[in-house]
Amino acid sequence: MDAGRNPHHPDVRAIDLQRVLEALVDPVRRSILAQLSDAPADIACGGFDLPVSKSTATHHFRVLREAGLIRQYYAGTSRMNALRRDEFEAVFPGLFDAVVIAGRVPQG
């Protein structure tokens, strides 16, 4: 099974809050979401500004995907990342903004 090339994306309605919060609690993952939220288009894994190694970044992308927060698809050798913002908003209203937007620049 080409699991790596065709990653599983859960139905957002089937996701529990626990998993979402576990995804949101990591600052690297929130940074990924913030960068996606700010960008005008989807971003490849290598296009993020992250303070971790590639293998660690892969781990974070998987957590976000399995929490229903992002969608991943291939474009050539690059794996693109997109926010599932509307779907997520429908199931957890206000949560994304309250966490990611409010958390931009911890500088008061």
Next chain:
Amino acid sequence: MDAGRNPHHPDVRAIDLQRVLEALVDPVRRSILAQLSDAPADIACGGFDLPVSKSTATHHFRVLREAGLIRQYYAGTSRMNALRRDEFEAVFPGLFDAVVIAGRVPQG
């Protein structure tokens, strides 16, 4: 230092999102917040329905207090717990409802 009897309550404006999310990610702590949110009055530590020992519960109350989510004060030998809802809402708008209210009964 009567630290036990006069616990420290941080200024909510000085609290960073990271600490808040670390507090909210634990289901026992969210249960505490939900029970407080449902109750018409403050609740003593022993008045909660929690699946953990007393010493563990003490730990969870401290985490919630240091994250600015609850206020604790003594009434005799009982330690009462109150939500700091308005203060918290002013600093992290929408976050409490998005997490605690939305998380009530994962049963669809």
Next chain:
DNA sequence: ACGAAAGTACGACGACGGTCAAACTTTGAT
């Protein structure tokens, strides 16, 4: 004064999660 009730403090323990390096796979370009 004594004892019970309500929490807290202190270690200790176990599990889980973030981290990395190294080896591997797949795709695109030369």
Next chain:
DNA sequence: ATCAAAGTTTGACCGTCGTCGTACTTTCGT
């Protein structure tokens, strides 16, 4: 065909966190 680029997978390491039991402190009632 070959090689480089982009990610993934695997395995290991380590710190942190939730958990508990025990001992301790404080207060209230008798």
